[in-house]
Amino acid sequence: MTETNYPFVDIHTHFNGKRGAEQISIQNIFIQDFEQNSFEIPFSVGWHPWDYNKVEKVNWNEFLKSIENESDLLAIGESGLDKAIEVSLDFQKEIFLKHIELSEELKKPLIIHCVRAYSEILEIRKSSKAQMPWIIHGFNANIQIAKQCIQKGIIPSFGAFLFNEKTKAFRTIRELKGELFFLETDDQEKYEIKDIYNQVAQIHRIELEELKENIYITFKRLFDLS
Numbered sequence: 001m002t003e004t005n006y007p008f009v010d011i012h013t014h015f016n017g018k019r020g021a022e023q024i025s026i027q028n029i030f031i032q033d034f035e036q037n038s039f040e041i042p043f044s045v046g047w048h049p050w051d052y053n054k055v056e057k058v059n060w061n062e063f064l065k066s067i068e069n070e071s072d073l074l075a076i077g078e079s080g081l082d083k084a085i086e087v088s089l090d091f092q093k094e095i096f097l098k099h100i101e102l103s104e105e106l107k108k109p110l111i112i113h114c115v116r117a118y119s120e121i122l123e124i125r126k127s128s129k130a131q132m133p134w135i136i137h138g139f140n141a142n143i144q145i146a147k148q149c150i151q152k153g154i155i156p157s158f159g160a161f162l163f164n165e166k167t168k169a170f171r172t173i174r175e176l177k178g179e180l181f182f183l184e185t186d187d188q189e190k191y192e193i194k195d196i197y198n199q200v201a202q203i204h205r206i207e208l209e210e211l212k213e214n215i216y217i218t219f220k221r222l223f224d225l226s
């Protein structure tokens with residue numbers, strides 16, 4: 001029997017965050033649900049594009065103050081760009097840029113929701129000169145885009161799409177053996193993070209433990225944890 005050395009890392013989940021020897025999960029909190037000091041779990045917080053019409057204006061200075069001392073805050077987001085919703089792209093970009101500022105100011109990685117806006121995200125990465133790692137969660141684009149992203153410090157994160165061979169995500173992950181990527185459960189109740197890991201280990205024909213080690217090392221490095 002092999003012993004477990006590294007925890008699973010679920011980089012983005014809408015369910016309970018975890019911090020332990022077996023699993024670390026970053027729970028996504030929507031900005032409208034955020035209450036100071038109410039969490040004792042690793043979390044990220046941000047304004048989701050789907051809520052851009054629902055939430056009233058945010059006072060960004062107050063928001064920054066409310067989160068800057070949260071020791072469990074591991075990342076900013078999810079926020080991002082979504083071309084499938086009826087909110088103007090200019091407005092979406094304005095909100096997204098606020099999240100980039102927070103991420104840079106607090107030195108926390110940024111978790112990104114991206115639907116049909118990969119080229120815009122890449123452009124903004126360049127124009128904003130952001131230094132912190134970005135993570136495009138639910139990544140579902142081709143290998144060229146994935147490689148461009150990784151080169152610029154934007155790490156793709158994969159989840160349930162990996163169980164559908166017809167998705168771009170499935171084809172892309174096959175080519176990403178040994179590259180930087182994360183895995184996630186997002187809002188899926190059907191899969192646990194270990195199922196996603198097992199799927200990738202199988203696709204890459206590597207041992208589960210090797211995959212766990214690779215992702216954990218990436219996680220520690222990019223999230224500056226020691």
Ligand SMILES: [Zn+2]
Binds near residue numbers: 028186
């Ligand atoms: Zn999500």
